Amino acid sequence: MIRLWWNETLRLVWCKRFLAVFPAFALATLLALADLLPLVRAYGVQMNVWDGVFGTMAHWLYFRFIILLVFVFLTADTLVQDISSNWSWLVLPRTNSRMRWWTAKVLSLFSAALVYFIIGFLIVFAISATQLPYAPNFSEYATQGSSFNAGVGTLKFPEGANPFVLSAKMILYSAFSSAVFMMIPVTISIIVRQGYVALLIPFTWIFLSNFWQTNKFIFSIDLIPRLFYGSYFSSFSSRVIDLSTSLVYLALVGIVFYFAGGYMIKRTDF
């Protein structure tokens, strides 16, 4: 089982396509810095490298439209590719259990997401460190809030929070939430054997979610706002959703789709 999981993870991350992680996080960082640096230069706002890190990875705009979208592109058609390329015909007879294969597939989404966010974090940190000074703590801009509504300025972190611990939590949470989110199109692709459908479902959802986020009720039930860690430090979203309910919500979605996928995978023809 562990070997199978390792294989499925390698299959996702050891390919040219996965190199998209570099431009994706680099672009998000550059856009975030383009927001932040003018404040440093023009108004002398004191910022450090963590403003760059959290201003990129915890910002809803960059997370949703760059980081998450690229992860969708990397993983959505994993099952469809296996089937259309006949790879599943080589793997399944060796496993002797479709459920084991499906479990490995699901777990590989989590491990690939973890690799994706760890690499992403390192890229964001490295680029931010070239423009902003290093500090062991959050800047005042990040903890006190600011009249400058840009980057971390839209979020407010608890005073005395350790940025290293918060970074680790952000990476783990983002990997978990993104993998759960991707379980939905991957499960649907068991029936709809088209790679573009598996891609279109999350793409459309991410874009539509942007329009209905002003409605408090839809915002509270929509999965997308719960996917990025910055939601719990935002003045608007933290009034509607919180971390603990999101963890339960995401776990439930994951369990439901794991069993639904398992049920379908046992009954499908490859």
Add this chain to the structure above:
Amino acid sequence: MNEVLQVKSLTKRVKQKVILQDVNLSVSEGEILGLIGPNGAGKTTLLKIVSGVVRASSGSVWFDKSAGIGIVPEQAALLGDMDALQNLRMLSSIRGKIGTSEIKQTLKRVGLDPDNKKAVRNYSLGMKQRLMLAQAIMEHPKLLLLDEPTNALDPLGIIDLRMLLSELAQAGTGIIIASHLLNEIERMCDRVAIISGGKILRQVNLRSTEQTPIEVTVSTAYDWDILKRWAESVHVELQKLTPNKGLPRGILKTKMAVSQVISELQSAGIAIESISHVGPNLEAVFLEYAQLEGGVYR
């Protein structure tokens, strides 16, 4: 001989369409079975059901799962960004039965360089097909399924494949080959199942020694007379054919091997011009059955 595969009353329906109907098939240790049939006859579906990636609507498939199964799909299913060794390591790690040295040996056996670091996406079609063969045989399965294995192979590759399959069969591996190439099937296989419209229409034994006709041409009418007397003495039916360029010719219906017949005729003092088995003509048999089914070969 022990059977390595038994397929009993296998039926596959997709919605209302019957893909396979009441298929019964078996493969013995060391036997090479050819599956021939027109496009859409159900060959690939049958192989997929045997390997477990497609479920049967009814019927049963038995093979020793602990001995494993090797599969060569029609289209190479490989991870293009990895090299050959990495691809095989990934697949072999699932069962964990073999190590890197055995994988390298297998790569050499199919004519590939195990130290070649080139990504598989840059391989030629023939090299990809050899790699597919390597992944199928590396874990020494007792049952091997090949779907159009000669696709993309050059003539040398086809000869290598034929020799390799023959070696594997001699070592006891049961092999099923689905192919359109009747000549190759005829040369590689011991037995052939003709499949059309999801049904096995006929199974032809290509290596049968029972009553296999032997065509013999002798030098003179005198030799023919001796041949007739010899045939009567050993109770072998001799059927006279039209002479070939004036040389007397006939068919011997016997269980004897050609070598034995040659030896006996020479002992009887008969001058033989030519002698050979007259095996079943696969193409003729296939066309006959394909026409019966109203296939595209009519």
